[in-house]
Amino acid sequence: MESFKSILSAKGPSLFLLPTWMEQNEYLTAGFTSRNGGVSEEPWASLNVGLHVGDQDADVVRNRQLIAEAIDWPFEAWTCGEQVHGSDVFAVTEVERGMGRLSRASAIADTDALITNVPGVLLASFYADCVPLYFYDPEHQAVALAHAGWKGTVQQIAIRTIEAMEKQYGSKPEQIRCAIGPSIDDCCYEVDGFVIDKLQPLVQELANLVNSVPESMLTLVENGKAMVNLKQINRHIMLKAGILPIHIELSEWCTGCSSDQFFSHRKEGGKTGRMASWIGIRER
Template sequence: MEPFISTTAAKSPSLFLLPSWMKADDRLTAGFSSRMGGVSASPWNELNVGLHVGDRAQDVVRNREVIAEALGWPFEAWTCAEQVHGSRVHRVTAEDRGRGRESRESAIGDADALMTNEKDILLASFYADCVPLYFWDPQREAVALAHAGWKGTVAEIAVRTTEAMTEAFGSKPAEIRAAIGPSIGGCCYEVDENVLRHVRPLLEELSALGIVEADSQERAVLPSSPGKARIDLKEINRQIMIKAGILPTHIEITQWCTGCRTDLFYSHRTEQGRTGRMASWIGLGRGAARA
C-alpha cells in the first residue's frame, strides 16, 4: 500500500502525507510537498521551496509559509540546512529553530541529515529527484530527515543517521520507523560508469551481508545499454536501512516517481535542470500523544 497519500484542501497546497505515522501519534507531522498550490511563476510553477534555483526569494518564502500554514505549524518552526550531497548529520537544538527558513545564509551549514528530539521544530529538506529518508523513534520521541542523492546513498547516509540517533538519543535501530519518500525511480534514472563504479561495491557489500533477497539486488541495478544502467536509489536505500538495523517491516517505501510524474513533482533530470524543489518535513509538536 502506498504510504504517501495526496491531500488537497480548498485554497491549500497539494501535499503528500504519511498518515500511518500521523495517526499513531497525533503530535507528529511528516510528508512531502508537490509542485502545486503555490505562488511561483514559470518555470518554477507553482510550489517551489528552493531558494537556490533562480526563483524570487519572496515567492519561495511565501510557498514555505503556505505549507507550514496547511500543516498548522508556525513558520518560525521551519528549520533547514544547506545541503551539499554529503553524509554529515546535524543535531538540531532549540537554538537552531527557524534557521534557513527565509535565507540560505542562515541555514545550518554543510549537512544532508537533520535530527532532533526537541518539540515544535519542523525539520525540512529539499528535492527534485533525490531520495528523502524519514526516521522516527516513537520510544525516545526523536525524528530525523536525510537527503540521499547517489553520493549520499553511496556514503550510506541512512546508516550515519541511524548511528547518530543511537548515540545522541539512545535510539535502538530495531525500534526506529523509517520511510522513503517520492523520488526518481529506476524507471527514469539511467547512469553511466562514473556513477556505477561507486554503486557496485556498495551493492556487493550488501549482497555479501545477505540481508535482502537476490531479486531485490537485481532490481537495484538493471543494465540498459553498453556502459549504462538504471539504478533504483529507493531500493538501495531500503537495503542500507536494513544494514543499519532497521527492521524491514518498519520501512515504508513509496512508489511515486518524480521523473514520471512531472505533473505532480519537480524533476531535475526530466526537466533538464530548470525546475523547482519540493520539501520533505517531519516534526513533533508538544502535548500528550494519543493513547
C-alpha cells in the first residue's frame, strides 16, 4: 500500500502527505510536493521549488509560499540547505530557522541532511529523481531529512543522519521511524560502469548483512549497464543502522514513470524543476 497519500488541489499545490506519521502526532507535518499547482512557466511548470534550475526566483519563492500556506505553516519556518550530493549532516537550531527560503545564498552551506528537535522549524530539501529520506523520533521529538542520490547513497547518508540524531538528541535506532519517498525506480534508472563500480561493493555488503539478494538492489543488463533501485539500497542501509523493518515506510511512486505528477531530471533531459520533501513539528 502506498505510504504517501495524494492530496489533489484545483487551485493550490497538489501534495503527497505521510498520513501514518501525521496521525500519530497531530503537531507533525511530513510530505512531498508534486509538479502541479504552482506559478512557474515551462519548462519548470508549475510547482518548481528549486532556485538553482534557471526559473524566476520570484516564482520559486511564491511556489514555496503556496506550499507553506497549504500545510498551514508560516513561510518563515521553511529551512533548507545547499545540497552538494554529499553526506554531511547539519543540526538546525532556532538560529538557522528560515535559512535558504528566499535565496540560495542564505541556505545552510554544503549539506544534504538536516536534523532538528526545535518545534516550529520546517525542514525542506529538493529532488528530481533522487531519493528523499525522512526520519522521526517520537521519543525525543526530533525529525530529519536526507537527500540521497547515488553519491549520497554510496556514502550511506542514511546512517550518517541516524548517527547524528543519536549524538545530538539521544535517539535510538530501534525507536526511529523512517520513510523513503517518491523517487526514480529501477524501471527507469539505468547506470553505466562507473556508477556500477561505486555501488556494487555496498550492494553486496548490504545483501550479506540482511540476508537479501543483490538483484533486489542492482541488476546487470546488456552493454555493461545496470538497473538500480536506490530506494531498496537505502532501505537496506536503514536496516544496517538498526532501524526496525516495521518502522520503514516505502513509497511506490516512480518519478520517471509519472511525469504528469513529478519532475524527472533523467526523463526530461535535465531541463526541469524540483520537488520538495518537508518535515516539521509545530509549536504546541
